[in-house]
Amino acid sequence: MIDLSTYISTTNEKAFAVLGLGRSGLTAACALTRSGAKVWAWDDNPTGREKAEEAGLELVDLNSCDWDAVQTLVMSPGIPLTHPAPHSVAEAAQKNNVEIICEVELLYRAVPKATFIGITGTNGKSTTTSLIAHILTSAGRDVAVGGNLGTPALELPRLDATGIYVLEMSSYQLDLLSQLSFDIALFMNVSPDHLDRHGDIQGYIKAKKHIFERQTKSDTAIIGMDDDYSREVFDTINQTGTVKTIPISGSTRLAEGVFVVEGHLVDDAFADEKDVTNLNSIERLPGNHNHQNAAAAFAACRRVGLTDDEIIAGMSSFPGLAHRQELVTAIHGVRYINDSKATNADAAARALSSYDNIFWIAGGRAKEGGIESLSPYYTRISKAYLIGESANDFANQIGSSLPYEICGTLDVAVEKATNDASQSPEENPVVLLSPACASWDQYRGFELRGNHFKECVAKLKLQPVKEIAS
Structure with a gap:
């Protein structure tokens, strides 16, 4: 944890208010406290306040604090500063000419x-x-x-x-x-x-x-x-x-x-x-x-x-980044690519433009516009396997443009995509998870979705060739 004491020594004795006590906010509050600053910590979520108490931080409700005693508001970036409406604490800080910064x-x-x-x-x-x-x-x-x-x-x-x-x-x-x-x-x-x-x-x-x-x-x-x-x-x-x-x-x-x-x-x-x-x-x-x-x-x-x-x-020597066009493995000539981070159509387009003979797993919680913008890449896709709450909407958007199958869940999609890819007459088949959707309908984050994909692929390696291709 960064020592802020040199910086703290140049400041006045007013408090640092810290709003939002997730990982970065809690780290900031603890670093400031250990460096000798007076810290008022607050989170609208009781769980965040409990973590602060466990860390020995002083809790002060920033919704009703004395802003004349505050020099800086350190705010979690996830808390609205302007839109759709500023958080009441941010609004109060601005009215009292208190600077608002993040831990960076x-x-x-x-x-x-x-x-x-x-x-x-x-x-x-x-x-x-x-x-x-x-x-x-x-x-x-x-x-x-x-x-x-x-x-x-x-x-x-x-x-x-x-x-x-x-x-x-x-x-x-x-x-x-x-x-x-x-x-x-x-x-x-x-x-x-x-x-x-x-x-x-x-x-x-x-x-x-x-x-x-x-x-x-x-x-x-x-x-x-x-x-x-x-x-x-x-x-x-x-x-x-x-x-x-x-x-x-x-x-x-x-x-x-x-x-x-x-x-x-x-x-x-x-x-x-x-x-x-x-x-x-x-x-x-x-x-x-x-x-x-x-x-x-x-x-x-x-x-x-x-x-x-x-x-x-x-x-x-770059190993690549997990969940971003991550090459998981190749099994019997079929490459498996984990692009779970592709939570919108624009991100999915980047993956779809990188391969041919794609067996594409897509779906989840759709964002505005769905996958209509991806139609120029359909010629690269051999078949789509649709999962999550967007499956029916995506099927309607695809229409007759390319073959698709509604699979519902990721494990079913991986199995069906593997069966088809292993029998593909074209060269270099790719089973690509690039959902063009958020994961929140079935997973708590894209990382969990990507890890599940890798688990499904790992299970394939345990099966005989003929069974996978059946």
Whole structure:
């Protein structure tokens, strides 16, 4: 847990109010307390308050506290700041001119001399974050990775001036920063998401653009160019002239950028259109979206001084990320891909564009629009296996466009998809779990859904070949 005592010594004696006592909030409250700060902890959920009491924290109802005695509100990013309506505590803090931040801001205030790399975007930010951290670690750099990806910021180790924090940043977290300046900020892509929390797509983009705030000419903005919204963001940031901008793409040639053409990673930002490597040979980074992730990682790692060879070595040894086009295994020529993290159609499209002869498992709790946008990928799909509460709606959306079967549950879908894939006359069949849906109808999270898929596949390996193919 990060020691905040150096930062605390520079503050006044007013309290730090902490709202939301999940993992990150509880960590922040404990770190502040151990560092000598006065902390008022609160959670609207009794379970959160019980955990705080067990940790020895002082509980103060922030809905009726004395705001004159508070210097900072540390708020969980999951609590509404503006839309659909601000939480009453956030509203009270704003009225009393109390700053509202998240725990990532506290990390920066504790170790401002370290290098900070921030990654945001609708899709791909977790893979890009993990890929950058893996490459840097493989090259011997002192790295800590976390933020929105797994480990809360204040649970990371304390790094010195040579250390690098690689942080995945959600739009919610970016709304809660006030001093943090990213040395390298990556803006991957934008598609409509979390609009209930940001009002509309422009509100969502505005929150994402906070990642560039306070950057100077010594800093770097790496921006994806594979969607219209992001291209507009690039033009806006580039025209300011206040930061070094590098455009990146997974499929389009760019002047003075890093891009991928026909699978080849090309560097025109640090060299003169240098062909760096053939990404088609890296099995854990399939498809144009992963090629964009690779281009972004290359640009970020070159900016902190790594060589091409160090970056290529790190990419080649990258194990991939669980539940994101995760290659589970291959059984008798059939590959099994766990893409449970694909909780919307846009994410599922990225997986569907990466393979042919797909036996596609989809369904769950559908998001707005369903799977209508996926029809251009139907030619890659041999058959669909529909699960969860969206199964009938998805069947109606598919219609006669491709064969499908309503399976209801994941175990049934895996069995039926395996039977069909093992008898496919086409080469390289793939059983792909890419649901295009949230998991909440049958699972408490996409991780549990993905783990169940892997369990179902593991059971297949215990069965005789003829039984699987029957």
